[in-house]
Amino acid sequence: MLDVKKKRLLFLSVSLLMLLALSGCNKVSKSQYEQTISGIYSQSGLEGEIAVEYVKGEGYLYATPNTRVVFDYTEIVEGRTVTVSDTMFFEHNTDTFQGETAAIGAEDLFEFGIYSGVIQSFAFQEEALDFAKVIEQELTKQIEIEDFKLKEVEPYLLTFPSVDASEEMGSFEDNLALYKEDVTKNQQANRPFNGYYDIDVKKYMACGLVITEITYENHAEGSTKESIDRLKADIYRRLSMLEVSDFYDGIYRLSFDTVAEESATVGDWGVFTFHVKDKKLGAVINER
Secondary structure (H helix, E strand, C coil): CCCHHHHHHHHHHHHHHHHHHHHCCCCCCHHHHHHHHHHHHHCCCCCCEEEEEEEECCCCCCCCCEEEEEEEEEEEECCEEEEEEEEEEEECCCCCECCCHHHCCCCCCCCCHHHHHHHHHHHHCHHHHHHHHHHHHHHHHHCCCCCEEEEEEEEEECCCCCCCCCHHHCCHHHHHHHHHHHHHHHHHCCCCHHHCCCCCHHHHHHCCCEEEEEEEEECCCCCCHHHHHHHHHHHHHHHHCCCCCCCCCEEEEEEEEEECCCCCEEEEEEEEEEEEECCEEEEEEECC
């Protein structure tokens, strides 16, 4: 039998070989990933520019078998630069795509995660940006709480039924079918982002397929359970009195995280949901 020293030496040798295998000369360049992703996207009618932001899973002893590549996809729409982010997985240290092969060349991109940013690109159209700006202005005026800062307002397309949707909004399946019909018409007209950009935000807010996500950060120092409970009560009170005449009909979800001085989340958070119908505020629900 090998003695302890020989076993330890053997273990270190195997570990070193594994590390060299993972971080060796087969590393794929960002430009090579960009070329591969561009080829995949172009097969589904997406001819914009790909820029890899970062690569995860290369050169680490405990790396997963896949390499995760996060990238930006950009199109020029009516003179404006519109950029969304997406993620793909590749066989480790190669540019061999690891995912559903049906995603390559697909016409209906809704089902595939590698196009999630493209699906949400409608949030950057001028109508959506103007709508978000109106909501930001109203919230800034009506919810004034010390150290409670509005971070983002963004319409978001649901990819699964919402438990917050009311019956009068119709079924998720029917609304999704209507949405896909609109996308197909956009594709036939060669609209941006292969038809997913020019989506009627107001229409799909009203039927619950699009919701508006409102994100805050709580920067109060020394937060305790009691102070968070008081903050939630204050938010609930202010939301219950919200003037919503400039809001679209639909579902709104306000969430917050408590962050430390260096903007790292420290764990105390909350979520509130409310509906707007016919320019009137419905019930406010404190989900946590």
